[in-house]
Amino acid sequence: MLTEFRMPTYADHEAATSYQFWRLLQRTRRVDLVHVLPGAEGTRTGERSRFLLQLANDLLPQNPGMVLEDLTAVTSPPIPVAAPKQEVVADKAPEFDFNSRANQSSALDSELDEVMPSGHELMNDLVLEKDHGMLDALREVLIKGLSPTGLNEYLNCSLKFYFNRIARFREAEEVEEALGVDGFGTVVHEVLEELFAPFQRSGKPLTAAGIPDLIKAAPGLVAKALRKEEDDRHARADEGLNHVLGQVATQLVRRYFESLLTQPNALPLQIQSIEEGLQATIYVALPSGEKLPVSLIGFADRVDQLPDGRLRVVDYKTGLVHAHELKLQKRNETPAEAAERLIREDTSAADKVRQLWLYRYMLEQGGRPAADAAIISLRNIPAGPMSADMSFLTADGQSFMARSEELLSQLVNRILNPTEAIRKTDDLEKCQYCPYRGICAR
Numbered sequence: 001m002l003t004e005f006r007m008p009t010y011a012d013h014e015a016a017t018s019y020q021f022w023r024l025l026q027r028t029r030r031v032d033l034v035h036v037l038p039g040a041e042g043t044r045t046g047e048r049s050r051f052l053l054q055l056a057n058d059l060l061p062q063n064p065g066m067v068l069e070d071l072t073a074v075t076s077p078p079i080p081v082a083a084p085k086q087e088v089v090a091d092k093a094p095e096f097d098f099n100s101r102a103n104q105s106s107a108l109d110s111e112l113d114e115v116m117p118s119g120h121e122l123m124n125d126l127v128l129e130k131d132h133g134m135l136d137a138l139r140e141v142l143i144k145g146l147s148p149t150g151l152n153e154y155l156n157c158s159l160k161f162y163f164n165r166i167a168r169f170r171e172a173e174e175v176e177e178a179l180g181v182d183g184f185g186t187v188v189h190e191v192l193e194e195l196f197a198p199f200q201r202s203g204k205p206l207t208a209a210g211i212p213d214l215i216k217a218a219p220g221l222v223a224k225a226l227r228k229e230e231d232d233r234h235a236r237a238d239e240g241l242n243h244v245l246g247q248v249a250t251q252l253v254r255r256y257f258e259s260l261l262t263q264p265n266a267l268p269l270q271i272q273s274i275e276e277g278l279q280a281t282i283y284v285a286l287p288s289g290e291k292l293p294v295s296l297i298g299f300a301d302r303v304d305q306l307p308d309g310r311l312r313v314v315d316y317k318t319g320l321v322h323a324h325e326l327k328l329q330k331r332n333e334t335p336a337e338a339a340e341r342l343i344r345e346d347t348s349a350a351d352k353v354r355q356l357w358l359y360r361y362m363l364e365q366g367g368r369p370a371a372d373a374a375i376i377s378l379r380n381i382p383a384g385p386m387s388a389d390m391s392f393l394t395a396d397g398q399s400f401m402a403r404s405e406e407l408l409s410q411l412v413n414r415i416l417n418p419t420e421a422i423r424k425t426d427d428l429e430k431c432q433y434c435p436y437r438g439i440c441a442r
């Protein structure tokens with residue numbers, strides 16, 4: 001059928017690839033082609049590419065000036081991950097010298113032996129020491145502005161933090177057919193922002209009478225936000241999975257507004273701000289005696305004014321969140337232990353509480369103390385706004401601000417601690433959707 005209608009076939013694709021390969025080689029002085037040996041242990045490679053065979057058997061005899069070196073590099077077997085920790089500094093990592101001949105692989109092995117622990121212990125092969133350059137870069141990030149997301153990123157994987165915020169490795173802009181989780185979240189956030197904006201601007205509370213209009217406007221706003229997001233990501237407009245995501249977003253928004261009609265004390269809803277940019281500065285005492293001005297920044301999805309005049313900062317989540325996750329202090333735990341988990345734990349529950357904690361801190365430093373910080377999970381709408389319990393911060397009589405500053409200072413000192421290197425996370429699950437998996441070989 002393709003041939004009949006003169007459309008490109010598999011053979012045409014092959015021809016185009018072949019043309020590009022040979023065209024790239026033209027006028028080059030040196031080319032390194034790397035491949036895994038056919039049948040190499042643990043791999044599923046087939047035979048050598050026909051291009052390599054053509055090079056050796058066709059191009060070489062025709063070109064007296066061409067030198068072909070066929071080299072083999074050997075690496076040690078894979079290292080088990082769960083073995084005891086031993087850190088190897090990145091700048092000591094072995095370099096593969098592809099100029100060496102195959103029979104020099106024993107030299108390469110001994111080079112590897114120098115940096116690899118014997119007995120196949122864990123080789124944490126990407127550890128960056130906090131030298132002067134690194135500490136300066138970290139200080140710069142802290143002074144310029146650290147968001148709750150950034151802080152969570154550091155605690156979850158300091159190497160990811162380094163790639164993202166210091167080295168600034170960016171993902172190549174690619175055509176994504178489907179919007180993905182973050183795109184979906186952006187769409188829902190934008191729609192809620194647009195729907196609430198008139199109430200925030202006018203200062204009038206949202207009442208039951210206003211809900212039907214919001215529900216009616218939701219599909220149109222979802223379609224608009226979806227189109228914008230699809231354009232930004234070069235995704236396929238309202239097709240396939242994206243169409244389904246649009247339908248789901250509309251349904252979530254509709255169900256959220258319907259729930260306001262039945263939840264006790266949800267209405268009238270007085271909205272003080274939406275997508276408000278927050279900022280705060282704390283002066284952290286470093287061991288050198290210096291007071292480092294650390295800037296905290298972030299965007300609060302919504303700040304509500306409760307009927308008694310107190311404020312509530314709200315964060316929307318399009319994923320499933322349960323109320324118990326937001327209780328960091330477990331049974332039989334002291335407030336001090338819970339506080340320690342607030343600045344150390346790298347679970348998603350701790351991430352959420354930390355985020356709300358920092359929003360509360362920033363609001364209060366700006367003179368608007370929030371009595372409550374809550375998450376609205378659009379996958380758990382019946383739960384309503386779920387408050388993060390932060391009573392452990394003030395349990396020993398300290399003020400919320402003083403205790404928060406104390407804990408933030410500990411966190412900043414940890415980030416700037418030269419003995420705590422930048423390294424990969426031990427939790428492989430965190431690597432699953434990390435854009436740097438390729439670099440980390442995870």
Ligand code: SF4
Pocket residue numbers: 157159160163423424425430431434435436437438440442
């Ligand atoms: S792949 Fe894993 S170890 Fe590497 S940066 Fe990402 S989260 Fe960290």
